[in-house]
Each structure stands twice: as structure tokens, then as C-alpha cells.
Amino acid sequence: xxxxxxxxxxxxxxxxxxxxxxxxxxxxxxxxxxxxxxxxxxxxxxxxxxxxxxxxxxxxxxxxxxxxxxxxxxxxxxxxxxxxxxxxxxxxxxxxxxxxxxxxxxxxxxxxxxxxxxxxxxxxxxxxxxxxxxxxxxxxxxxxxxxxxxxxxxxxxxxxxx
Amino acid sequence: xxxxxxxxxxxxxxxxxxxxxxxxxxxxxxxxxxxxxxxxxxxxxxxxxxxxxxxxxxxxxxxxxxxxxxxxxxxxxxxxxxxxxxxxxxxxxxxxxxxxxxxxxxxxxxxxxxxxxxxxxxxxxxxxxxxxxxxxxxxxxxxxxxxxxxxxxxxxxxxxxx
DNA sequence: CAAAAATGGTTCCATATGGAACTTGACATT
DNA sequence: AATGTCAAGTTCCATATGGAACCATTTTTG
Numbered sequence: 001x002x003x004x005x006x007x008x009x010x011x012x013x014x015x016x017x018x019x020x021x022x023x024x025x026x027x028x029x030x031x032x033x034x035x036x037x038x039x040x041x042x043x044x045x046x047x048x049x050x051x052x053x054x055x056x057x058x059x060x061x062x063x064x065x066x067x068x069x070x071x072x073x074x075x076x077x078x079x080x081x082x083x084x085x086x087x088x089x090x091x092x093x094x095x096x097x098x099x100x101x102x103x104x105x106x107x108x109x110x111x112x113x114x115x116x117x118x119x120x121x122x123x124x125x126x127x128x129x130x131x132x133x134x135x136x137x138x139x140x141x142x143x144x145x146x147x148x149x150x151x152x153x154x155x156x157x158x159x160x161x162x
Numbered sequence: 163x164x165x166x167x168x169x170x171x172x173x174x175x176x177x178x179x180x181x182x183x184x185x186x187x188x189x190x191x192x193x194x195x196x197x198x199x200x201x202x203x204x205x206x207x208x209x210x211x212x213x214x215x216x217x218x219x220x221x222x223x224x225x226x227x228x229x230x231x232x233x234x235x236x237x238x239x240x241x242x243x244x245x246x247x248x249x250x251x252x253x254x255x256x257x258x259x260x261x262x263x264x265x266x267x268x269x270x271x272x273x274x275x276x277x278x279x280x281x282x283x284x285x286x287x288x289x290x291x292x293x294x295x296x297x298x299x300x301x302x303x304x305x306x307x308x309x310x311x312x313x314x315x316x317x318x319x320x321x322x323x324x
Numbered sequence: 325c326a327a328a329a330a331t332g333g334t335t336c337c338a339t340a341t342g343g344a345a346c347t348t349g350a351c352a353t354t
Numbered sequence: 355a356a357t358g359t360c361a362a363g364t365t366c367c368a369t370a371t372g373g374a375a376c377c378a379t380t381t382t383t384g
Contacts, residue, residue, distance in 0.1 A: 022285070022288055022289050022292045023289075023292055023293070023296055023308055024292075024296060024304075024307050024308040024311045024312070025194075025197055025292035025295065025296065026292075027308075027311040027312055027314070027315040028190055028193055028194050028197075028311055029194045029197065029198055030315045030318070030319070031190055031194075031311065031314055031315050031318060032187075032190050032191040032193075032194035032195070033194070033238060034238065034318050035187055035190070035191065036191055037238070050369095050370080051370085052370085052371090067332080068332070068333065069331080069332055069333080072332095076195060076196070076199070077372095078371080078372050078373080079332080079333065079334090080333085080334070080335080080336095080371085080372065080373085080374095081370085081371065081372070082333095083332095083333060083334060083335090084334090084370095084371095086333095087334090103331090103332080103379075103380065104378080104379060104380085105331070105332045105333065105378065105379050105380070106331095106332060106333085106379095107332095107333095123184070126184055127184050127185075130184045130185055130186075130187035130188075131185070133187065133314070133318065134185060134186060134187065134314075136314055136317040136318060136321065137310065137313065137314055137317075141310050141313060141314075142186075144306050144310055145186050145307070145310045145311070145314070146185055146186040146189075148299065148303050148306055148307045148310075149186045149189040149190055149193065149307070150186070150189055151299065151303060152189070152193055152295070152296075152298055152299055152303075152307070153189040153192045153193050155298040155299075156192070156193060156196050156295065156298060157192070159298065212339095212340080213340085214340085214341090229362085230362070230363065231361080231362060231363085234362095239342090240341080240342050240343080241362075241363065241364090242341085242342065242343085242344095242363085242364070242365080242366095243340085243341065243342070244363090245362095245363055245364060245365090246340095246341095246364090248363095249364090264350095265349075265350065265361090265362080266348080266349055266350085267348065267349050267350075267361070267362045267363070268349095268361095268362060268363085269362095269363095
């Protein structure tokens with residue numbers, strides 16, 4: 001059942017990866033897609049959790065009293081999708097939503113104990129898969145990649161591109 | 163109209179980018195999304211071209227006599243989506259489809275002149291935007307990033323991850 | 325303080341997406 | 355040649371997605 005590692009069509013991908021007119025960006029997208037799709041498919045299959053739900057879970061795990069609009073700003077995802085993610089998580093009892101006394105439009109989001117438990121499980125899978133990919137590099141290259149992608153992503157977050 | 167470069171929610175994103183349990187992968191996805199979404203939105207808005215159409219256009223521009231199943235292998239996208247992209251491009255007169263005499267199920271895809279013209283225009287926009295992002299790094303970092311992402315993406319393409 | 329603008333969030337709708345079933349054609353085994 | 359298996363593409367369907375209109379609250383402004 002294990003397919004040969006180098007199926008011809010996969011090898012063809014390599015040629016296109018070397019295209020240099022668009023530089024590292026196509027490669028970065030290729031790596032991101034290779035990571036994201038399988039992991040979200042797995043979350044959906046094994047935990048019945050959609051991408052939007054995971055995103056909300058993830059951000060909320062990192063910041064107590066998060067508000068929906070903040071998740072939008074952090075992730076760049078549209079607010080209607082975030083809204084749906086929040087609703088589903090709340091229905092499943094994975095997060096709590098408490099109205100902000102200062103502004104009735106907003107509410108504070110926090111993980112429940114159950115939500116924290118699930119998050120711990122998922123983030124472990126997430127980290128394993130990330131590690132499986134990054135392990136294709138030797139330690140030196142991996143360290144270099146981490147330094148440069150952190151720099152770039154931080155600058156990108158702080159910049160308003162046209 | 164120009165927003166301040168450092169809106170609070172964007173700065174919050176930076177904190178999360180520094181999360182190290184999942185290392186460079188979250189950052190890579192962040193960079194990829196920051197690139198992909200705006201550029202495809204623009205292609206759709208200004209050229210009425212969907213993501214799938216662009217993908218087919220792109221691969222076909224790189225390989226004469228491409229077949230649909232090859233595009234699937236190269237990009238990892240499902241074949242029904244590719245099929246739709248091919249149909250739309252053909253309807254618009256941007257690619258030609260000629261049945262393979264050796265196997266009636268398959269056909270060879272090639273850009274028309276009109277298709278080539280459009281491709282040239284789009285890839286220039288694509289490259290400009292890629293450059294705008296990569297220019298946030300100094301030359302040394304940028305060179306390092308390009309080397310390492312090429313290595314990683316090539317190994318990833320040649321590997322069958324779980 | 326009333327009217328207008330803005331903001332957080334939800335709902336509506338039209339489109340994009342991907343899994344699965346299906347169609348047609350190639351090919352292997354008998 | 356009949357049969358079963360596989361492969362390339364298409365179609366069907368149920369879900370995900372994101373823009374736009376909308377609602378309910380602040381906040382701003384005259």
C-alpha cells in the first residue's frame with residue numbers, strides 16, 4: 001500500500017519549485033499547503049473540528065479574555081467565519097462567552113476545561129506534524145529557517161502592504 | 163484611508179508568531195496566507211480568474227502538453243477542481259485541449275496565445291507582490307531563506323509523509 | 325442632547341471546495 | 355474475447371467560504 005516515494009508526478013513538482021521568477025514564495029506556499037491540508041483534514045475527521053474552530057481555539061488558548069474581533073485581526077480571517085467558529089465551540093462547551101460589561105456588543109472568550117484538554121491534544125498533533133516536516137532539514141538549516149521566517153512574519157504583521 | 167502601520171490587533175499577531183512549540187510552520191503559513199489571499203482576490207477582481215484557473219494556467223505555462231492528472235500531482239489539488247479550472251480556461255479560449263491519441267481518456271493542455279499573454283501579465287503581478295514581501299528582509303536573510311525553502315520544498319515533494 | 329458615523333457581531337446568499345460515486349477507456353489475466 | 359481492475363475525468367452533493375446587508379450598541383459631532 002505504501003506508494004513509491006518518488007512517484008513521477010511528485011518529481012515534476014520539483015522542477016516547478018525551482019522556478020526563480022517568483023522566488024521563495026511559491027516554495028513557502030507549497031510547504032504551508034503540505035502542512036495545513038492534511039492536519040486540518042485530520043482534525044475534522046478525528047475530532048469533528050473545523051478549521052475555523054481550531055483557529056478560535058488556538059488564539060483563545062494563547063490569550064485569556066480574547067474577543068472575536070481580535071481573532072480577526074490576528075489571523076486575517078473574515079469576521080463572519082470567526083463568528084461561526086465561536087458559536088460552534090460554545091455549543092460544544094469548549095469555550096465560554098461572557099458579555100463585556102463596558103460594551104454590550106462584545107464578549108470575552110475563554111477556554112473551558114474541556115476546551116483546554118482538547119487544545120492540548122490537538123496542539124501535540126500539530127507540533128508532531130510540524131516537526132516531521134522541519135526534520136527534513138539538518139539542524140543548521142532548520143535553525144536558519146526559523147530565524148528568518150520569524151523575522152519576516154513579524155515584519156509582515158507590522159506592515160500594511162498595498 | 164491608510165491605516166496606521168501598527169494597529170493593536172496586528173501587533174498582537176506578533177506575540178503569537180513567537181510561539182515556539184510549533185516553530186517555523188505557523189510563521190510559514192502566516193507568510194503564505196498573507197501572500198496568497200490578496201493576490202488571488204486581485205486576480206478574481208481584475209481578471210475574473212479563479213484560483214483553480216490560475217493554477218492550471220501556471221502549470222501549463224511551465225510544461226507544454228500538460229495533462230490534468232499531472233497538475234493534480236504537482237499541486238496536490240483534487241482532480242475535480244482541476245477539471246473545473248481546465249473547463250473554464252478552455253471556454254475562455256485561454257488553453258487548448260487535444261485528445262491523446264494513445265489514450266482517449268487523457269488530453270494534452272497547452273496555452274493559446276491569449277492564454278500566454280494573460281499568464282505574462284499575471285505572473286508579473288505575482289512576482290511584484292512576492293518581491294514586496296521578500297524585500298522586508300535584507301539581502302543576506304533573503305538569500306538564506308530562498309536556499310532553505312528550496313531544499314525543504316524539494317525534499318517534501320519527494321517524500322510521502324504519513 | 326439628537327443625529328450621524330462607527331463598531332462588534334450575526335445572518336443571508338452566492339460561490340468555492342473536496343469527497344464520493346460515476347463514466348469511459350486501457351490493460352492484465354484467463 | 356470475456357472478465358476484473360485500474361486510471362483519467364466528470365458530475366453530484368453537502369459543506370466551507372467570504373462579501374454585503376443587517377442589527378444592536380457605542381462614540382462622535384453639530
